[in-house]
Amino acid sequence: MVAVRPSWVQVTSADGSVIYEGIMNAGDSFTVPLTEEAPKLRTGESGAIYFAVNGGHFGPVGERGQVSKNIDLSVDGVLERFEVADLEDGKNSALATMVAQLQAQPAPE
Numbered sequence: 001m002v003a004v005r006p007s008w009v010q011v012t013s014a015d016g017s018v019i020y021e022g023i024m025n026a027g028d029s030f031t032v033p034l035t036e037e038a039p040k041l042r043t044g045e046s047g048a049i050y051f052a053v054n055g056g057h058f059g060p061v062g063e064r065g066q067v068s069k070n071i072d073l074s075v076d077g078v079l080e081r082f083e084v085a086d087l088e089d090g091k092n093s094a095l096a097t098m099v100a101q102l103q104a105q106p107a108p109e
Contacts, residue, residue, distance in 0.1 A: 001024070001029060001030045001032060001041070001049055001050070001051055001052075001073075002028075002029045002049070002050045002051070002052055002057070003024035003025060003026060003027070003028045003029070003048050003049055003050075004026055004048050004049075004050065004060075005025075005026055005045065005047070005048035006023055006024070006025050006026065006045065006048065007023070007024050007043050007044060007045035007046075007048035007049055008022070008023050008024075008043065008044040008045065009021070009022065009023075009024050009030070009041065009042070009043045009044075009049065010041070010042045010043075011030070011032065011039045011040070011041055011073065012039060012040050012042070013035065013037075013039055014035070014036075014037035014038070014039070014040075019033065019039055024048075024049070026048075029052070032073045038072050038073050038074030038077055039073045040069075040070050040071060040072065040073065041061070041068070041069075041070075041071040041073050042067075042068065042069040042070070042071070043061055043062075043067070043068050043069075043071075044067050045064070045065065045066075046060060046061040046062025046063060046064070046065075046066040046067065046068040047060045047061070047062060047063055047064030047065065047066065048060065048064075049061045050085055051078045051082060053075055053078055053079060054075075056084050056085075057084065057085040058078055058079070058082035058083065058084055058085060059082050059085055060085070061082075
């Protein structure tokens with residue numbers, strides 16, 4: 001998961017226990033653990049959260065200002081539910097900027 005603006009997020013395991021909870025700020029990421037049953041996401045700012053999967057960016061989770069819950073965080077769940085984010089679309093400008101900044105950084109030696 002990647003945040004492009006501040007968003008409260010909560011990731012829970014299949015049994016309901018909290019794996020991660022907090023405010024993700026622009027540029028923050030969280031690696032979703034691969035588990036037998038996929039964790040679920042709840043977020044208070046759906047338009048700020050995207051997913052980086054297999055070299056692509058998918059999302060956003062929802063519209064700006066929208067609360068989303070019970071989002072399946074399995075790789076298949078993300079790929080089935082979300083489209084590849086169009087970095088040319090103005091609504092994804094924050095993601096496009098973040099991706100460009102990451103690509104411009106020199107590789108570690």
